[in-house]
Amino acid sequence: MITLLITRLHKIALLCFVAFVCLSQANLTAHAQTPDFEIPQPTGNAVNDFAGVMNEQAKQSLENILINLKKEQKIEFAVVTVKTTGGRDIFDYALAIGRGWGVGPSQDEKQGLLLLVAVDDRKYHTLVSRHLQGELPDGTVGTIQRQYLVPAFRAGDYSGGLTATVRAYIDTLAQKRGFSTAGIYQGNEAQTRRTPPPRNTKAKGGISICGLVVIVAIILIVLAVSRGRGGGGGGGCLNMLLLGSLFSSFGRGGGSSGGWGGGGFGGSSGGGGGGFGGFGGGGDFDGGGSGGSW
Numbered sequence: 001m002i003t004l005l006i007t008r009l010h011k012i013a014l015l016c017f018v019a020f021v022c023l024s025q026a027n028l029t030a031h032a033q034t035p036d037f038e039i040p041q042p043t044g045n046a047v048n049d050f051a052g053v054m055n056e057q058a059k060q061s062l063e064n065i066l067i068n069l070k071k072e073q074k075i076e077f078a079v080v081t082v083k084t085t086g087g088r089d090i091f092d093y094a095l096a097i098g099r100g101w102g103v104g105p106s107q108d109e110k111q112g113l114l115l116l117v118a119v120d121d122r123k124y125h126t127l128v129s130r131h132l133q134g135e136l137p138d139g140t141v142g143t144i145q146r147q148y149l150v151p152a153f154r155a156g157d158y159s160g161g162l163t164a165t166v167r168a169y170i171d172t173l174a175q176k177r178g179f180s181t182a183g184i185y186q187g188n189e190a191q192t193r194r195t196p197p198p199r200n201t202k203a204k205g206g207i208s209i210c211g212l213v214v215i216v217a218i219i220l221i222v223l224a225v226s227r228g229r230g231g232g233g234g235g236g237c238l239n240m241l242l243l244g245s246l247f248s249s250f251g252r253g254g255g256s257s258g259g260w261g262g263g264g265f266g267g268s269s270g271g272g273g274g275g276f277g278g279f280g281g282g283g284d285f286d287g288g289g290s291g292g293s294w
Helices: 002-032 056-073 090-101 138-154 158-177 209-228 233-250
Strands: 047-049 076-082 112-118 123-128 289-293
Touching: 047 056, 056 076, 056 158, 076 090, 076 158, 090 112, 090 123, 090 289, 112 158, 123 138, 138 158, 138 289
Parallel strands: 047 076, 076 112
Antiparallel strands: 112 123, 123 289
16 A cells, blocks of 8 residues: 555656656746847947936946956946836846847856846846856845845936946955956946945745745655665666756756857847947856846
């Protein structure tokens, strides 16, 4: 009787796992499809204030900081403001810009960041390329935005909120990678304030409590099956494969950026305009980052 019950539980676990993988793949496929909407053309600068919410002094100061960041650390950071995404999900819109503009160098680690703000929609999203996600995980990105961007935006200070948020990202990278920001901020101290590291708050994003419960339940079922079968033979290998695949599915994974190339959607990975010189064509974004509303 117990053996029969364990066998049935094992089958249920397999069905749940297959359903989970299918749903995950469907979600990834949907995000990988080419969007049917247009994105703005890049200006050739790091700061692209299409919404016109930044004052010129702050915009130029932030531009200089991002030029220095690109020169010293080979990190391309795009700051983009638009009036609205036209009803599109801001994550999809940001991903289309990041990949379409090719934000990030085209060689080496393709390090890129994109901060998108849709002013009339009151939404924002930061994308982090794969090789920066170790230093800027989703939770840290969300914390920085809630600490610096949201309060300033609610007060109507878009220039201050964007500058403080960008600086917090750079300061966090500098702290974790051990590089100096002196050359990056040189000549722009008057317009930027030193941002302390983000408070250690509970990270948003990642695996939800519901997802964690599902994982624990499946692990317990798999372990029960292993004990029921003596823990050996092909069943043990299958169970290990299931567990490995499960955690792999919950992870962000590597691989290419999908079907959105660096120069797609009518964008341009190069272009003149100031000392930034356009973007390198990397566009190595896989969904890492965080967003919200204010």
